[in-house]
Amino acid sequence: MYEALFEISGGVAYEDATQGTDAKIELWCNDHCDLLHVGNDANEAVRGEIEAAVGVRDTITEGSEYVVVTDECLKPHTQDNVETHLAATECLLLPPLRYERGAKLCRVFALDPANLTAFYREINERYRVTVRSKRETTTIDREHPLLSLHSAIPTLSDRQREAIVAAHEAGYYAIPRGTTTTELGTELGIDRRTFEEHLRRAENKLLGALVERLYG
Incomplete structure (x- = not known):
């Protein structure tokens, strides 16, 4: 299996809220709603953009971080989602999606590295894309399946x-x-x-x- 970490910007939801800040959003999609973890001293702009985009059903706050359950899933409110290109290129997305510094970070897996290249070409036609890393995954830790260095290291300003x-x-x-x-x-x-x-x-x-x- 092959893994790539893509940084995608330009028309991506939540990118404006994290632009120029240390704020970080992690998103787990549940189809009917989303679960968000918002951290790194998130400001009111982040909360405001979430509220405007999909509504907020409930919030649990701890210090400068909070967990949000949204009213609706973000996908129906956005056009040409990155996720729509996964099936076409036979790639898999590993949640959570991460938003930071005005961009969206996606960990994408494929059985064939050519599929990752195809995915990159498709989204690169619509967004500004940087490949943060690309590697072959040969082992899986039972305690932390598919754990990568990028998912283990916190975001620094x-x-x-x-x-x-x-x-x-x-x-x-x-x-x-x-x-x-x-x-x-x-x-x-x-x-x-x-x-x-x-x-x-x-x-x-x-x-x-x-x-x-x-x-x-």
Whole structure:
């Protein structure tokens, strides 16, 4: 089996709400309604777009994240859904759909890599598409079937990703440390306190995801 992660933008539902923010939406379709997990400090624009698109039946809130049960399924309210191209190219979609940074992320599987190429060609005629990754799936973890690195790693903002990559490359996590947060902040053109905030947020997200996998 072959897997590809596609980033799709342009006329995709919920992309405007996540554009320019760290907000992330995960969607599980149930035909009559959708189950959404909305996280990463989602703003009111996200809630407003969901309400306007399909209505909100119920919401469970925990801190800056919440779970939404919608009144209706999103698919009938959108034209030329990406999903309509799956059957034509004999591909499979693995939920949830993810929306972040103004785009929709789809994990698509096929028995033949040529089918993934056909799917890409079809949607690329209608949307702006980037292939994030493509690989052959040879093993399946019983506890986490079809788990990929992309589904295990949380979404970081551009600044958070920049901060933690810079820290790693400069030896901040080496023993002894090869640099300081003051030096790293100067390198990125920001003050020490701002750099440390980006770094700690990135560390918190990554560690949280790791601990969840260890105990999941």
